[in-house]
Amino acid sequence: MPRVIDTEAADSIELGDLVEMLEAGPFDPEDEGCVAEWGPALKRLANNRRFIGDLVIEELKQRCAGQLKNNYYTTQVLLLHRARTFALRANFWPAEGDSALANSGREPFFYDVPHDHNFSFLTVGYHGPGYWSDYYEYEYGQVVGYPGEKVDLRFVERSALSEGKVMLYRKHVDVHRQLPPDSLSVSLNIIALSAVSDFRDQYRFDVDRSEVASIVNHTGLETLIRLAAHCGGGNGLDLVESCAESHPSGRVRFAAWQAKASLRDDVDGRIAVYEEAAAGAGGLAAATAAREVERIKATRHWIDGAPDLAA
Numbered sequence: 001m002p003r004v005i006d007t008e009a010a011d012s013i014e015l016g017d018l019v020e021m022l023e024a025g026p027f028d029p030e031d032e033g034c035v036a037e038w039g040p041a042l043k044r045l046a047n048n049r050r051f052i053g054d055l056v057i058e059e060l061k062q063r064c065a066g067q068l069k070n071n072y073y074t075t076q077v078l079l080l081h082r083a084r085t086f087a088l089r090a091n092f093w094p095a096e097g098d099s100a101l102a103n104s105g106r107e108p109f110f111y112d113v114p115h116d117h118n119f120s121f122l123t124v125g126y127h128g129p130g131y132w133s134d135y136y137e138y139e140y141g142q143v144v145g146y147p148g149e150k151v152d153l154r155f156v157e158r159s160a161l162s163e164g165k166v167m168l169y170r171k172h173v174d175v176h177r178q179l180p181p182d183s184l185s186v187s188l189n190i191i192a193l194s195a196v197s198d199f200r201d202q203y204r205f206d207v208d209r210s211e212v213a214s215i216v217n218h219t220g221l222e223t224l225i226r227l228a229a230h231c232g233g234g235n236g237l238d239l240v241e242s243c244a245e246s247h248p249s250g251r252v253r254f255a256a257w258q259a260k261a262s263l264r265d266d267v268d269g270r271i272a273v274y275e276e277a278a279a280g281a282g283g284l285a286a287a288t289a290a291r292e293v294e295r296i297k298a299t300r301h302w303i304d305g306a307p308d309l310a311a
């Protein structure tokens with residue numbers, strides 16, 4: 001489960017103080033130990049019982065102009081600050097009987113969705129009893145990442161992010177299924193931002209079946225690769241080939257192979273491309289390509305029997 005950061009920090013600081021401290025560093029988003037060292041500073045911000053209310057009022061006075069401009073998260077998140085290597089945010093967690101949950105549903109709050117994270121982050125309970133979580137752990141290096149893949153998910157415990165509790169969620173280690181708090185709660189986060197995070201897979205899990213359910217994070221690069229294959233001419237095709245052969249992300253490699261297959265006019269040609277990928281693309285790209293071969297072959301009778309609309 002996430003590491004509990006023991007801290008007795010009793011004084012409080014302003015949001016601007018924490019931003020200045022993080023900017024001065026050191027803060028290495030790829031160093032778990034370095035991120036953990038900022039737990040006491042986050043607790044000191046949480047000891048400030050005014051700043052969230054003051055910030056919310058100021059945003060409302062400006063018709064949420066700051067959030068509309070810079071906040072790319074869901075509506076439960078109040079973005080506090082974003083920099084190159086970190087982001088600060090507050091998260092609002094409605095309880096089971098709250099109108100926000102009744103009107104919006106559970107999906108916007110990620111309730112009942114077991115998932116890991118492709119970044120490390122610190123969190124602290126700021127207000128209320130805190131959301132509940134069922135915590136699991138797994139070995140990221142042993143997972144390819146295709147839907148239906150069996151994963152050794154090890155249940156640890158169910159606990160709540162109580163007020164003042166500081167925890168470090170470790171990227172690709174900690175899995176949790178969040179559940180509504182007993183009453184409205186707020187948490188604060190320091191999120192470690194890295195240029196490579198977008199290319200590390202974040203998973204949703206089926207904990208009952210102990211399987212990967214899906215990959216949560218996707219990038220615009222996957223769509224752009226497909227466009228490059230059809231609209232980029234020779235340079236575009238060179239780029240697609242390069243990504244298919246050597247891009248470090250399995251998702252991106254598969255998108256490149258998928259783009260190559262889409263250039264083939266016949267079913268046999270598409271199957272041949274995917275079979276080549278299954279044999280040599282490695283990891284997620286190879287596994288997904290093999291599943292695509294099976295899918296096409298299973299529906300081939302329907303494809304071959306489709307009328308020729310160009311005739």
